[in-house]
Amino acid sequence: MTPAITVTNLWKVFGPRADRVVGTPLAGLSRAELRERTGCLVAVRDVSFEVRPGEVFVVMGLSGSGKSTLVRCLTRLIEPTSGEVCLDGEPVRAMSAKRLRELRRHRVAMVFQHFGLLPHRQVLDNVAYGLEIQGVGRAERHRRAAQMLALVGLTGHEHQLPEQLSGGMQQRVGLARALATDPEVLLFDEPFSALDPLIRRDMQTEVRRLHAEVGKTLVFITHDLTEALSLGDRIAVLRDGELVQVGAPEDLVGAPADGYVADFVRDVPxxxxxxxxxxxxxxxxxxxxxxxxxxxxxxxxxxxxxxxxxxxxxxxxxxxxxxxxxxxxxxxxxxxxxxxxxxx
The missing domain is CATH 3.90.1280.20 (CBS domain Like)
Incomplete structure (x- = not known):
C-alpha cells in the first residue's frame, strides 16, 4: 500500500544562503553553533517518516521544535530547503504552481490554531468557502456545507456569524470547512491549544469520532502529550528540528528512545x-x-x-x-x- 505521505531527508533552513548548509560540514553543527557562524536557523533537520492511509499521525514537540514548520512544508506553504515530500507517491516539490493549487484546494486541508473564519460571512458560507474557491455552484456548496455542519453537531447555527459562537463552536466550523472539500489528508496545526481545557477535551473526542466516521488521514501537531496519546495511532517526537522517535503511544511510554522522550512520558500512567x-x-x-x-x-x-x-x-x-x-x-x-x- 502506498503511504499517504512520505517525507524523506527533509530540511528547512532559514537565513542567508540557507541552501549552502545541507550536504556540507555546516549541517553537522548544533543549532546554536550554526546560527553563530552563519546566521542560519535549522528548523527541520533531515527528517524522514511515512504516514499510512487513514492513520492519525501526531507530531509532538516543545515550542521551537520545528513541528509547525514541518507541517507547512508538506504542502509547500513553507518551501523546503532540501529533501522530498510525496503525497500518494507524487513528489510535492516537483509540482507546478497549478498542480500545487489543486493539491491545496482538493486533496489537503488545514485546520489552524487560529480559526481563520471570515467574520462578515455566516457559518454556512464559511464552511462552503473552500467549495466556492473550487467553483462549486451555490446550491450544491450550501447543501454540502449543511451536511458537514450536521456532522460536527452545528445544525441550527447556519445563519449565525462567527462572533456569535463560542471558541469550541468556531473550531467546529473550521473543522467542517476543512471536511467540506472532501480532502484526502487533513493537517491540524495545534488547533485546540487556544481553547479552555474542557472544550479542548470535547474537541479531541470530536476528532476521534469524526475520524471513525470519515476515515481521513490526519496529521496532528501538538505540544501536549496527553493530546498526542489520546489521538495518535503513532507519534513522532521532534527536538530542535530532529526526529527523536516514531512509534505507537505504548512504544513511547514503554520504550522511550532517550532521556528527552523519557522526560515527556515520565508522569503518564x-x-x-x-x-x-x-x-x-x-x-x-x-x-x-x-x-x-x-x-x-x-x-x-x-x-x-x-x-x-x-x-x-x-x-x-x-x-x-x-x-x-x-x-x-x-x-x-x-x-x-x-x-x-x-x-x-
Whole structure:
C-alpha cells in the first residue's frame, strides 16, 4: 500500500544562503553553533517518516521544535530547503504552481490554531468557502456545507456569524470547512491549544469520532502529550528540528528512545497506555491456566479485573496464536509505574 505521505531527508533552513548548509560540514553543527557562524536557523533537520492511509499521525514537540514548520512544508506553504515530500507517491516539490493549487484546494486541508473564519460571512458560507474557491455552484456548496455542519453537531447555527459562537463552536466550523472539500489528508496545526481545557477535551473526542466516521488521514501537531496519546495511532517526537522517535503511544511510554522522550512520558500512567504484550510471560510446564484468553492488545488496566477474578494465569493471544500468559505478578509493576524492557 502506498503511504499517504512520505517525507524523506527533509530540511528547512532559514537565513542567508540557507541552501549552502545541507550536504556540507555546516549541517553537522548544533543549532546554536550554526546560527553563530552563519546566521542560519535549522528548523527541520533531515527528517524522514511515512504516514499510512487513514492513520492519525501526531507530531509532538516543545515550542521551537520545528513541528509547525514541518507541517507547512508538506504542502509547500513553507518551501523546503532540501529533501522530498510525496503525497500518494507524487513528489510535492516537483509540482507546478497549478498542480500545487489543486493539491491545496482538493486533496489537503488545514485546520489552524487560529480559526481563520471570515467574520462578515455566516457559518454556512464559511464552511462552503473552500467549495466556492473550487467553483462549486451555490446550491450544491450550501447543501454540502449543511451536511458537514450536521456532522460536527452545528445544525441550527447556519445563519449565525462567527462572533456569535463560542471558541469550541468556531473550531467546529473550521473543522467542517476543512471536511467540506472532501480532502484526502487533513493537517491540524495545534488547533485546540487556544481553547479552555474542557472544550479542548470535547474537541479531541470530536476528532476521534469524526475520524471513525470519515476515515481521513490526519496529521496532528501538538505540544501536549496527553493530546498526542489520546489521538495518535503513532507519534513522532521532534527536538530542535530532529526526529527523536516514531512509534505507537505504548512504544513511547514503554520504550522511550532517550532521556528527552523519557522526560515527556515520565508522569503518564503506564497501565492506561501499555498493553498485555509488555507484561506477558511464557507459561510454565504444566501450569494450569484460565480457559478464556485475552488479546495481547488489551490495555493493562482493562485486564486487571479479569486477571484478579480468575485467580489463575490468563492466556494471552495474538489472533489464534497463544503468546504466553499473564497474572497479577506481571500486572502489579505496571500499575505501580515500574519500567520493563522492550518486549520481543
Amino acid at each position: 503506564r497501565a492506561d497506555v501499555l498493553t498485555l504484550r509488555w507484561v506477558t510471560r511464557p507459561a510454565a510446564d504444566g501450569e494450569e491456566c484460565d480457559d478464556v484468553p485475552l488479546p495481547q492488545d488489551t490495555v493493562i488496566r482493562d485486564a486487571v479485573p479479569r486477571v484478579l477474578r480468575s485467580g489463575r494465569p490468563v492466556p494471552v493471544v495474538d489472533g489464534d496464536r497463544r503468546v504466553g500468559v499473564v497474572d497479577a505478578e506481571q500486572l502489579l509493576p505496571a500499575l505501580l509505574g515500574h519500567r520493563r524492557q522492550v518486549p520481543t
